[in-house]
Amino acid sequence: MADLNIPKTNAERILILGGGFAGLNLAKALKNKGKQVVMLDKHNYHTFQPLLYQVATAGLEPDSIAYPIRNIFKDYPNFYFRMAKAERIESEKNILHTNIGPISYDKLIIATGSETNYFGMKEVEQKSMPMKTVPEALNLRSLILQNFEAASLTVDLKERERLMNFVIVGGGPTGTELAGAFAELKSHVLPNDYPDLDFRRMSIHLVEMADKVLPPMSKFSSAHALSYLEKLGVQVWLNTAVKGYDGKTVSTNKSELPASTLIWAAGVKGNVIEGLKEKEDFDKGRYIVNEFNQIGQHQNVFALGDVAGMSTKEFPTGHPMLAQVAIQQGQNLAKNIIRSDKGRSYRPFKYKDLGSMATVGRNKAVVELYNKIMLKGFPGWAVWMLVHLISLVGFRNRLVVLLNWFVNYFSYDRKIRLIIRPFENPFMKKSE
Amino acid sequence: MADLNIPKTNAERILILGGGFAGLNLAKALKNKGKQVVMLDKHNYHTFQPLLYQVATAGLEPDSIAYPIRNIFKDYPNFYFRMAKAERIESEKNILHTNIGPISYDKLIIATGSETNYFGMKEVEQKSMPMKTVPEALNLRSLILQNFEAASLTVDLKERERLMNFVIVGGGPTGTELAGAFAELKSHVLPNDYPDLDFRRMSIHLVEMADKVLPPMSKFSSAHALSYLEKLGVQVWLNTAVKGYDGKTVSTNKSELPASTLIWAAGVKGNVIEGLKEKEDFDKGRYIVNEFNQIGQHQNVFALGDVAGMSTKEFPTGHPMLAQVAIQQGQNLAKNIIRSDKGRSYRPFKYKDLGSMATVGRNKAVVELYNKIMLKGFPGWAVWMLVHLISLVGFRNRLVVLLNWFVNYFSYDRKIRLIIRPFENPFMKKSE
Numbered sequence: 022m023a024d025l026n027i028p029k030t031n032a033e034r035i036l037i038l039g040g041g042f043a044g045l046n047l048a049k050a051l052k053n054k055g056k057q058v059v060m061l062d063k064h065n066y067h068t069f070q071p072l073l074y075q076v077a078t079a080g081l082e083p084d085s086i087a088y089p090i091r092n093i094f095k096d097y098p099n100f101y102f103r104m105a106k107a108e109r110i111e112s113e114k115n116i117l118h119t120n121i122g123p124i125s126y127d128k129l130i131i132a133t134g135s136e137t138n139y140f141g142m143k144e145v146e147q148k149s150m151p152m153k154t155v156p157e158a159l160n161l162r163s164l165i166l167q168n169f170e171a172a173s174l175t176v177d178l179k180e181r182e183r184l185m186n187f188v189i190v191g192g193g194p195t196g197t198e199l200a201g202a203f204a205e206l207k208s209h210v211l212p213n214d215y216p217d218l219d220f221r222r223m224s225i226h227l228v229e230m231a232d233k234v235l236p237p238m239s240k241f242s243s244a245h246a247l248s249y250l251e252k253l254g255v256q257v258w259l260n261t262a263v264k265g266y267d268g269k270t271v272s273t274n275k276s277e278l279p280a281s282t283l284i285w286a287a288g289v290k291g292n293v294i295e296g297l298k299e300k301e302d303f304d305k306g307r308y309i310v311n312e313f314n315q316i317g318q319h320q321n322v323f324a325l326g327d328v329a330g331m332s333t334k335e336f337p338t339g340h341p342m343l344a345q346v347a348i349q350q351g352q353n354l355a356k357n358i359i360r361s362d363k364g365r366s367y368r369p370f371k372y373k374d375l376g377s378m379a380t381v382g383r384n385k386a387v388v389e390l391y392n393k394i395m396l397k398g399f400p401g402w403a404v405w406m407l408v409h410l411i412s413l414v415g416f417r418n419r420l421v422v423l424l425n426w427f428v429n430y431f432s433y434d435r436k437i438r439l440i441i442r443p444f445e446n447p448f449m450k451k452s453e
Numbered sequence: 454m455a456d457l458n459i460p461k462t463n464a465e466r467i468l469i470l471g472g473g474f475a476g477l478n479l480a481k482a483l484k485n486k487g488k489q490v491v492m493l494d495k496h497n498y499h500t501f502q503p504l505l506y507q508v509a510t511a512g513l514e515p516d517s518i519a520y521p522i523r524n525i526f527k528d529y530p531n532f533y534f535r536m537a538k539a540e541r542i543e544s545e546k547n548i549l550h551t552n553i554g555p556i557s558y559d560k561l562i563i564a565t566g567s568e569t570n571y572f573g574m575k576e577v578e579q580k581s582m583p584m585k586t587v588p589e590a591l592n593l594r595s596l597i598l599q600n601f602e603a604a605s606l607t608v609d610l611k612e613r614e615r616l617m618n619f620v621i622v623g624g625g626p627t628g629t630e631l632a633g634a635f636a637e638l639k640s641h642v643l644p645n646d647y648p649d650l651d652f653r654r655m656s657i658h659l660v661e662m663a664d665k666v667l668p669p670m671s672k673f674s675s676a677h678a679l680s681y682l683e684k685l686g687v688q689v690w691l692n693t694a695v696k697g698y699d700g701k702t703v704s705t706n707k708s709e710l711p712a713s714t715l716i717w718a719a720g721v722k723g724n725v726i727e728g729l730k731e732k733e734d735f736d737k738g739r740y741i742v743n744e745f746n747q748i749g750q751h752q753n754v755f756a757l758g759d760v761a762g763m764s765t766k767e768f769p770t771g772h773p774m775l776a777q778v779a780i781q782q783g784q785n786l787a788k789n790i791i792r793s794d795k796g797r798s799y800r801p802f803k804y805k806d807l808g809s810m811a812t813v814g815r816n817k818a819v820v821e822l823y824n825k826i827m828l829k830g831f832p833g834w835a836v837w838m839l840v841h842l843i844s845l846v847g848f849r850n851r852l853v854v855l856l857n858w859f860v861n862y863f864s865y866d867r868k869i870r871l872i873i874r875p876f877e878n879p880f881m882k883k884s885e
Contacts, residue, residue: 066870066871083514083516083871084869089868089870089871092645095646155871173535174535216527217533418868424852432849434524436850
């Protein structure tokens with residue numbers, strides 16, 4: 022089947038891999054610009070990753086943070102979506118090979134994001150839980166609840182404690198927000214469900230290699246986030262590195278933490294695709310790109326967002342892997358493509374830091390806007406919610422999320438404690 | 454582990470299998486009556502089955518029609534839930550064996566509901582889609598969307614048509630409501646997503662053995678439902694029986710229907726458990742019970758709802774398998790248990806028919822209340838929605854469903870078109 026059944030027209034074909042923040046913003050900005058835009062993604066939906074942790078902790082339905090890609094582009098002429106997995110780039114021929122066949126391109130944009138990075142620790146990879154996709158978040162939700170069902174059944178107190186302990190590795194926004202959500206499950210939600218368990222035995226550990234949580238944020242934010250976490254009862258281990266995990270005990274350079282569940286939020290690496298031969302294209306799992314997001318010598322192959330390693334004076338080891346970088350790079354590339362059609366030259370990418378934020382719990386968040394305004398407590402929390410609501414794709418999704426947040430706030434509850442598909446890790450031994 | 458880690462007290466232990474309508478209503482009515490109530494279910498949530506078809510057709514999130522059982526009973530003293538699958542009853546010893554161990558009981562109540570009945574057609578069972586549980590509804594949702602993704606890729610017009618055809622077997626409420634929902638997907642939703650497909654080629658077939666749809670309802674309702682279905686473009690095959698299905702073509706006694714998807718809503722059978730030896734306990738897959746829901750000679754073993762075959766003058770072949778029967782039998786048994794504690798005798802079950810209803814599409818429903826009031830069109834549709842909203846478990850669920858219905862109604866859309874876990878049938882050959 023030629024070109025995934027997409028007609029070849031005179032219009033330049035822009036092939037975008039990935040419907041994340043970068044790909045979405047690039048494609049949107051190319052509407053009615055005389056291009057044929059083809060987007061591939063292995064999922065048929067865009068995932069709003071910043072709220073995945075609330076799916077994992079039973080606060081939001083998965084369906085309200087995901088949005089069908091075809092629906093986003095339903096009014097876009099000459100736009101094609103295919104659910105496919107990219108397999109290999111044949112850049113000499115301008116062809117991409119996918120699991121459903123080859124497709125040719127005029128420009129190829131790799132916006133495949135990142136995947137969990139275990140830094141080569143095989144055992145940790147097999148036995149810990151990642152949380153980068155909707156199915157992974159649902160697996161984690163199931164596992165948390167399955168652990169408590171199992172804890173209700175065991176008479177071995179050590180085993181019960183292990184089932185009730187959760188170790189989160191990585192004190193960035195994901196790990197910090199997740200740890201806070203676990204703490205709220207512990208204090209408000211789970212004790213109602215499991216009256217026969219003693220919740221003083223449940224521990225939530227947050228392990229971070231640096232000397233503070235939220236390392237890229239200011240001292241102000243890190244210090245407040247740490248104090249929020251401690252108030253909520255999270256045990257924070259700074260300057261601590263995980264050495265191994267056998268499925269029962271997490272070994273660190275400081276101590277051993279017994280826990281049936283290890284959640285790995287300690288690092289990501291670019292989700293690169295086979296086929297680009299230049300070795301210098303790869304740096305810590307990202308494509309090295311120039312200031313126009315071009316990869317190496319390939320004039321018509323670009324990388325955006327997490328998978329692009331653009332080194333500048335300000336960011337010598339590449340831009341941070343953040344939604345804002347991906348969005349802005351997508352928009353900049355669209356502008357450049359349009360400029361070049363008009364005979365103008367590409368403009369280099371310039372990152373505008375709008376700020377960063379993290380929420381730890383109800384009325385507890387830290388927010389930095391434009392590197393000037395610092396917020397914490399309730400005002401920070403309100404801004405955090407507002408920004409996330411606005412950024413969500415889809416009117417229905419915003420309404421449903423808002424409604425859930427209202428109900429959760431006033432009921433102190435998380436209603437979506439459903440084990441719809443039980444999680445089974447083929448590497449984990451079942452404890453009977 | 455003794456008794457699934459549940460303490461043995463002086464209180465009589467009522468062991469309820471199944472958190473469906475019957476089990477839920479029985480357990481609720483036994484609150485503070487001096488009993489130890491133990492409920493087992495293979496899921497940790499109650500499923501509101503009447504709205505499953507909207508989950509399958511991308512209209513509702515699965516999480517809003519399911520509700521965690523532990524949460525329902527959080528304020529019930531001496532209530533215990535265990536996520537477990539019943540395996541075998543040892544009635545001589547008053548013990549139930551489960552996948553997580555044995556448990557003893559004083560009274561055992563089997564309220565395990567029903568499962569899809571293929572009437573011995575193995576090939577149909579392997580190659581068709583059931584829709585009795587939340588995971589099954591999600592599988593169907595994924596498969597529908599996967600079919601259209603595949604149809605976009607194929608150049609073989611016959612294959613494409615097959616992928617766009619859906620055969621629903623069974624013209625009861627489930628089949629009728631599902632066919633209507635498919636018709637709305639066809640007319641309002643899918644053409645936006647797949648502009649390169651010709652939707653005149655999509656067919657929805659509803660196959661029913663009887664000479665009318667909604668067989669147990671009145672002529673008035675059946676005739677109107679049929680006319681609604683035909684208006685929406687559903688091809689209704691009455692007096693038609695399915696003979697076989699090879700995954701590509703449905704053979705009936707009338708004709709052959711090419712379709713990659715066959716949805717089986719043509720029958721259910723009681724979900725009985727191994728171990729009760731009396732053969733007369735089984736009739737078409739249900740336990741034969743007396744007017745007190747007792748099974749055979751077992752004074753302390755009861756069956757409720759779908760799995761109970763209670764034959765009366767009015768219902769010589771057993772009561773219909775309806776939510777209302779299950780609810781009322783659960784309530785009646787609770788009353789009888791309380792009566793017997795006070796030395797009074799059991800009262801026979803008497804079914805109060807509150808009516809029945811089915812919705813075919815927007816502003817199109819048929820409703821019969823108390824066998825007196827007949828509604829159709831918009832009034833019927835409004836009553837249908839109201840009754841289903843009230844019957845849902847949980848305030849949050851009601852709000853979210855109401856919100857989704859509003860959005861769906863005014864946008865003519867179904868937003869939850871997500872393939873979160875692709876469906877793979879091990880028996881089906883993948884079409885490349």
